Amino acid sequence: MLTIPERIIFILMFLGLGGLTTVLFYGIYRIIRAGNPAPVRENIILNIGQALIDVLLQKPMFRSRPLLSTFHAFIFFGFSFYFLVNITDVLEGFIPGFALIYGGQGILEPLPNWPINLFNLVADVLSVLTLTGMVAFLVRRFIMKDKRLKFNEGVLLYEPVKKGWVNYDSLIVGTFILIHVGSRFMGQALRLAEHGQPDPFMPFASLVSIPFTGLSESALTAGIHITWWLAIGLILIFTPYFARSKHIHLMVAPLNIGLGKQNPRGELDPAIPPGLPEDAEPGVKYLQDLSWPRLMDAYACIMCNRCNDVCPAHSQGLVLSPAAVEVNKRWFINDHFVDMAFRNQFPEAPLLQWNISPEAVWSCTTCYACVRVCPVGNEPMADIVDIRRRMIIEGEELDSGIQTALESLAKKGNWFNKGSRARARWTKGLDFKVKDVSKQEAEYLWFVGDTASFDARVIPNTQAVARIFHQAGVDFGILGRAERNSGNDVRRVGEEGLFEQLAEDNAAALKKAKFKKIVTTDPHSLNALRNEYGPFVQDQLEVLHYTKLLLALFEDGKLTVQKPLTQYKVTYHDPCYLGRYNGEFDAPRRLLEILGVEFHEMPRNCENSYCCGAGGGQIWLGTTPPGERPAENRIREALSVLQPSSNGVSEKQLLFIVTCPKDMIMYGDAVKTTGNEGVIEVRDIIQLVEEAIQPPVAAEAPAEAVAI
Amino acid sequence: MNIVVAIKHVPSTTDELELNEDGTNLDFDEIDFLLNEFDEHAIEQAVLLKEAAGGEVTVIGVDVIEELDGVLHTALAKGADKAAKIVGDIEPPVSSHTQAKWLADAIAEMNPDLVLTGVQAVDDLDGQIGPMLAAYLDLPYVGVVTGVSSQNGSVLAHKEFAGGVMAEYEVTLPAVLGIQAAEKPPRYAPISKIRQMAKSAEIEEFEVDEDFEYEGCELRKMAKPESAGHAEMIEGDPEEVAEKIIAILEERGLL
Numbered sequence: 001m002l003t004i005p006e007r008i009i010f011i012l013m014f015l016g017l018g019g020l021t022t023v024l025f026y027g028i029y030r031i032i033r034a035g036n037p038a039p040v041r042e043n044i045i046l047n048i049g050q051a052l053i054d055v056l057l058q059k060p061m062f063r064s065r066p067l068l069s070t071f072h073a074f075i076f077f078g079f080s081f082y083f084l085v086n087i088t089d090v091l092e093g094f095i096p097g098f099a100l101i102y103g104g105q106g107i108l109e110p111l112p113n114w115p116i117n118l119f120n121l122v123a124d125v126l127s128v129l130t131l132t133g134m135v136a137f138l139v140r141r142f143i144m145k146d147k148r149l150k151f152n153e154g155v156l157l158y159e160p161v162k163k164g165w166v167n168y169d170s171l172i173v174g175t176f177i178l179i180h181v182g183s184r185f186m187g188q189a190l191r192l193a194e195h196g197q198p199d200p201f202m203p204f205a206s207l208v209s210i211p212f213t214g215l216s217e218s219a220l221t222a223g224i225h226i227t228w229w230l231a232i233g234l235i236l237i238f239t240p241y242f243a244r245s246k247h248i249h250l251m252v253a254p255l256n257i258g259l260g261k262q263n264p265r266g267e268l269d270p271a272i273p274p275g276l277p278e279d280a281e282p283g284v285k286y287l288q289d290l291s292w293p294r295l296m297d298a299y300a301c302i303m304c305n306r307c308n309d310v311c312p313a314h315s316q317g318l319v320l321s322p323a324a325v326e327v328n329k330r331w332f333i334n335d336h337f338v339d340m341a342f343r344n345q346f347p348e349a350p351l352l353q354w355n356i357s358p359e360a361v362w363s364c365t366t367c368y369a370c371v372r373v374c375p376v377g378n379e380p381m382a383d384i385v386d387i388r389r390r391m392i393i394e395g396e397e398l399d400s401g402i403q404t405a406l407e408s409l410a411k412k413g414n415w416f417n418k419g420s421r422a423r424a425r426w427t428k429g430l431d432f433k434v435k436d437v438s439k440q441e442a443e444y445l446w447f448v449g450d451t452a453s454f455d456a457r458v459i460p461n462t463q464a465v466a467r468i469f470h471q472a473g474v475d476f477g478i479l480g481r482a483e484r485n486s487g488n489d490v491r492r493v494g495e496e497g498l499f500e501q502l503a504e505d506n507a508a509a510l511k512k513a514k515f516k517k518i519v520t521t522d523p524h525s526l527n528a529l530r531n532e533y534g535p536f537v538q539d540q541l542e543v544l545h546y547t548k549l550l551l552a553l554f555e556d557g558k559l560t561v562q563k564p565l566t567q568y569k570v571t572y573h574d575p576c577y578l579g580r581y582n583g584e585f586d587a588p589r590r591l592l593e594i595l596g597v598e599f600h601e602m603p604r605n606c607e608n609s610y611c612c613g614a615g616g617g618q619i620w621l622g623t624t625p626p627g628e629r630p631a632e633n634r635i636r637e638a639l640s641v642l643q644p645s646s647n648g649v650s651e652k653q654l655l656f657i658v659t660c661p662k663d664m665i666m667y668g669d670a671v672k673t674t675g676n677e678g679v680i681e682v683r684d685i686i687q688l689v690e691e692a693i694q695p696p697v698a699a700e701a702p703a704e705a706v707a708i
Numbered sequence: 709m710n711i712v713v714a715i716k717h718v719p720s721t722t723d724e725l726e727l728n729e730d731g732t733n734l735d736f737d738e739i740d741f742l743l744n745e746f747d748e749h750a751i752e753q754a755v756l757l758k759e760a761a762g763g764e765v766t767v768i769g770v771d772v773i774e775e776l777d778g779v780l781h782t783a784l785a786k787g788a789d790k791a792a793k794i795v796g797d798i799e800p801p802v803s804s805h806t807q808a809k810w811l812a813d814a815i816a817e818m819n820p821d822l823v824l825t826g827v828q829a830v831d832d833l834d835g836q837i838g839p840m841l842a843a844y845l846d847l848p849y850v851g852v853v854t855g856v857s858s859q860n861g862s863v864l865a866h867k868e869f870a871g872g873v874m875a876e877y878e879v880t881l882p883a884v885l886g887i888q889a890a891e892k893p894p895r896y897a898p899i900s901k902i903r904q905m906a907k908s909a910e911i912e913e914f915e916v917d918e919d920f921e922y923e924g925c926e927l928r929k930m931a932k933p934e935s936a937g938h939a940e941m942i943e944g945d946p947e948e949v950a951e952k953i954i955a956i957l958e959e960r961g962l963l
Contacts, residue, residue: 393898403896419723419740497900
C-alpha cells in the first residue's frame with residue numbers, strides 16, 4: 001500500500017524515534033536503579049505473571065470507582081488488542097494487497113476466513129469502546145471538571161504540577177489515543193468504502209463507511225494513506241513522549257505491581273535500607289534517598305487521585321495528598337531527567353521543599369488506605385514514614401503533643417506519662433487476681449496495651465474482658481509492670497530508635513514469661529507483635545485478637561448467649577490495624593451474629609474501612625486541625641445506614657461497635673462533637689458479650705451454664 | 709564560649725508519691741527520678757547559644773541515685789559536647805545547698821564563660837541552686853531568664869518580672885543564669901542518638917567533697933495532703949446554675 005518514499009520515511013522514523021525512545025527508557029531504568037536498595041524481591045517471574053493476569057482482569061482497578069474503571073477497561077482492552085492490530089497495520093502498509101477486510105485479502109486469501117473475521121470483529125468493537133472510554137475520560141476531566149482530579153488548597157505542588165501539567169499531559173495523551181484509534185478505525189472504513197459493500201464482521205466500520213462510498217477512488221486512496229500515517233506514524237512520534245508522560249503507566253504499572261511489597265502490610269521496610277552501612281542515616285531527605293520501588297512508583301502513577309479519595313487527611317481538607325507525593329516526584333524527575341539518568345547528578349533539593357510539606361507529613365494516619373486502593377501498586381505512605389524517620393533523627397521541630405508522647409514513651413514506656421507500676425492498676429477493680437506471667441505460667445499472655453491499661457474511658461472494657469476470660473475459664477495472665485507500649489505507632493511516627501528500645505524491652509519481658517500464645521485487645525499491638533517483632537524475638541509469636549478468642553469460646557460452648565441482644569441495631573467499624581493490615585474481618589462479624597443483634601454494614605467496610613484518625617501518632621497531636629474529623633465523618637456514615645425508617649417502626653437502640661481501644665476514644669468524642677449523644681452509642685464488642693451471656697433475670701446468681 | 713549547664717535529677721511527681729517509713733521524706737526506692745524540667749530548658753538554651761555563637765557545652769549534675777548517665781546521654785544527643793557527673797557516697801535526699809557546693813567545686817575547674825541552670829526544680833521551688841552556685845563561684849547571677857543571646861564578651865539576658873514586665877540585662881562574663889525557659893521548646897532527642905551516645909560517650913567524674921556539711925534547716929516531717937472539704941456540684945440547666953451561683957455570691961456578701 002505504501003509508496004516507496006513513504007516506506008523509506010517510515011523506516012527512518014522507526015529507526016530514529018525508536019532509537020531515541022530506547023535511550024530514554026534506558027535512562028528511566030538508570031534513574032530507578034539509582035534508588036536505594038529495598039528488601040529483596042523473590043519469585044519475580046511468578047509475581048509479574050500474576051500481576052499481568054490481575055491487570056488483564058482489571059482487578060486492581062475495580063477496588064474503587066466502578067464506572068470509571070469500566071471506561072478504563074474499554075481503553076485497556078482496546079489498547080492491548082491494538083498491539084496486534086498495529087502489527088497487521090504495518091503489514092498492510094508494507095505487503096502489497098495485504099488487507100484484513102472481508103476475511104482477508106492478498107496473501108491472506110488462502111487462509112481460513114474465520115480467525116480473521118473474528119479478529120476484525122474484536123478490533124472493530126474495541127475501537128469503538130476505546131473511543132467511547134477516552135471521550136468519557138476527557139469529558140470528565142475537561143467538561144465536567146471532576147473535583148477528585150484536583151488537590152486540596154495548600155497541598156504542596158511542584159511547579160509544573162501547579163501550572164497544570166497533569167491536565168496538559170492528559171490532553172496530549174487523550175488526543176493521541178483518539179487520533180490513533182480513530183484513524184485506524186477510519187482507515188478500515190475507507191477500505192470498505194472502496195469496495196462499496198459492508199463487512200458483517202466489521203459492523204461499526206461498515207456503518208461509518210456508508211457516507212464515503214460515493215467518493216472517488218483517488219480521494220479514498222489518499223484517505224487510506226492519511227489515516228494510516230495518523231494511526232501508525234503517530235505512534236512512532238508519540239513513543240519518545242512516553243518517557244515524560246504519565247501514559248507510561250501502561251508499561252510500568254504491571255511491573256510495579258509484580259515487584260511490589262512482599263513482606264506483610266503491617267511490616268514497614270527497614271529505616272536503613274538493607275545493604276547500607278549500619279551508621280547510615282535512617283529515612284529519606286532527598287529524592288535519591290528513596291528506595292528503587294519508591295522511584296518506580298512515580299513512573300507507575302497515572303495521577304488518578306484514587307488515594308486522595310480514601311485518605312482521611314485529604315478528605316478532611318488537610319494539606320496532605322498521597323497522590324501529590326507521586327505526581328510531584330514524577331515531574332521533578334522529568335525536570336532533572338538528563339542529569340539524573342546520564343550524568344549521575346541528583347539535585348540537592350530536600351523533599352520537604354517540593355514533594356510534601358512538613359504539615360502534610362504529620363497529617364498521615366498511616367491507615368494504609370492509599371496503598372490498598374492504588375491500582376498500580378504505589379506506596380505513598382512508605383515515603384511519608386521514611387521522611388518522618390529522617391526528620392526525627394535530624395531533630396526537626398516536632399508537634400508538641402507528639403514530642404511529649406515520645407518523651408513519655410522513652411522514659412516510662414507508655415504515652416500516658418504513668419509509672420510502670422501503674423500499668424496493672426486496672427486489675428484492682430476485679431474480684432479475682434490476674435496472673436503475672438513473669439511469675440506464673442499461663443496459656444494466654446494478654447498484651448493489654450497503653451490505652452486499655454491507662455485510659456479511664458477504656459478501663460471498664462478492659463476489666464470486662466478480664467471478667468469474661470475468667471468466667472470462660474481462659475488460662476491467662478499479663479506482663480504487668482514489665483509491659484511496654486508495643487511501639488507500633490512510635491515506629492510509624494518515624495522514631496525507629498525508640499521503637500527498637502520498646503521492642504527490646506518487651507522481647508526481654510516475653511522471654512522471661514511463660515505462655516503459649518498472645519492475645520491482645522489492641523490491634524496496634526497485634527500488628528507490631530505479629531509483624532514487626534521478628535528481629536527481637538526468637539520464635540515467631542502467635543498473636544490473637546480478643547475477638548478471635550471470644551469467637552472460639554462461643555464455638556466451644558465455653559460462653560453461651562443467654563439473652564440475644566435483639567434490642568440493638570448495630571454497625572461495626574473495622575480498625576485499620578486489624579482489618580486492612582491484618583485481614584481479620586470475620587470474627588467480630590460472626591460474634592455480632594451470635595449475639596443476635598440486628599447488623600448493618602457501612603458502605604466503607606472491611607478492606608475499604610475508613611480510618612478513625614488516631615493512628616500513626618495522630619492521637620498524640622497537640623493541635624486539632626480544622627475540618628470534619630475522620631471519626632465524625634464515620635459516625636455520620638454509620639447513622640446513614642442505621643437511621644430507622646421514616647415511619648419510625650423500628651425503635652431499636654443504635655450502636656457503633658468497635659474492637660480497638662483507640663476507637664472507643666475517637667468515636668466516643670465524635671458522637672459528642674457531632675451532637676449525636678442519645679442517638680447512637682459507641683460500645684466495645686465486649687460490652688455486648690458481657691450483656692448477652694448474663695442470665696435474663698439480673699438478680700439471679702451467676703449462671704451455672706457457664707463452664708469455668 | 710565555654711558554657712556549663714548545671715543540672716539536677718529530681719523525683720518524678722507524675723506518679724503517686726510514696727513516703728518513707730518514718731515520714732521524713734519520700735521513699736526514694738519507690739520513686740522514679742527525672743531531669744528537672746527547667747534544666748531541660750537550660751540545656752536547650754545552651755545548645756541554641758552554641759549553635760548561634762559557637763563554643764562548647766558541658767553538662768554536669770550530681771549523680772544522686774546512680775542513674776544520671778541516661779540524662780547525660782540525652783543531653784549529648786541534643787547537642788551538648790561533654791558530660792560530667794559528681795559521684796561518691798551519695799544518698800538521697802541531697803539538699804540544694806549541698807548540690808550547689810559540689811557543683812561549684814567541679815565547675816570552678818572548668819573555667820566557664822557562662823553557667824546556666826534551671827531557675828528552680830520540684831524539690832527547689834525557691835530556686836536556691838542558681839544563686840548559691842553564683843555565690844560559691846563568686847560570679848554575678850540573673851534568674852528567671854527567658855532567652856540569652858551572645859555579644860562580644862557579654863550576653864544579653866531577657867528576664868521576666870511579675871505583671872508581664874520584661875527586662876534585658878547585659879551581663880558581663882563569666883556569669884550564672886537561672887533559666888526559666890529557652891527561646892525554643894526543648895528539642896526531641898532521638899533514641900538512636902541517645903543509644904549511640906551511651907555506647908561512645910565518656911562521662912567525666914568528680915568526687916564529692918565529703919568534708920562539706922550543710923548546716924541549714926532540717927526536714928522533720930513530710931505528709932500527704934488531707935482533704936479538708938468538698939466541692940458542691942451545682943446542677944440544672946445553664947439558667948438555673950447561673951441563678952444559683954448568683955444566690956450563693958449574694959448570700960456571702962460578694963455581690
